[in-house]
Amino acid sequence: MTEVPPAILVSRCPSCTLRYLPRAGPCPKCGAQTAVPYGLPPFGTVLARTELSSPAAGWPSPHRLALVELADAVRVLTIVDGPLPEAGSRVEVRRDGEVYHATAAPAAPAG
Numbered sequence: 001m002t003e004v005p006p007a008i009l010v011s012r013c014p015s016c017t018l019r020y021l022p023r024a025g026p027c028p029k030c031g032a033q034t035a036v037p038y039g040l041p042p043f044g045t046v047l048a049r050t051e052l053s054s055p056a057a058g059w060p061s062p063h064r065l066a067l068v069e070l071a072d073a074v075r076v077l078t079i080v081d082g083p084l085p086e087a088g089s090r091v092e093v094r095r096d097g098e099v100y101h102a103t104a105a106p107a108a109p110a111g
């Protein structure tokens with residue numbers, strides 16, 4: 001039996017149903033002042049990625065980043081743990097404090 005990774009907690013606007021990364025302030029689409037927590041599956045698709053061979057001081061080299069689209073079109077910039085994934089590939093996303101990490105995800109179950 002495999003361990004199920006935790007959901008990625010985002011905000012859901014009760015007025016327009018937009019899902020977005022938690023942030024201070026009103027809904028970025030409709031301006032509603034309230035939002036409710038909403039869990040998304042911790043998997044996404046790599047939209048773009050890059051590898052920095054000379055990152056800023058304090059960061060390991062190479063420093064790999066990926067822009068990942070989760071369900072409901074929520075996009076998050078992640079630090080890549082492990083090899084650089086191809087654009088269009090599926091990754092598992094986890095949150096560590098304020099930082100999101102991505103690793104290559106196992107293939108989606110058939111069926």
Ligand SMILES: [Zn+2]
Pocket residue numbers: 013014015016017018027028029030031032
């Ligand atoms: Zn809204």
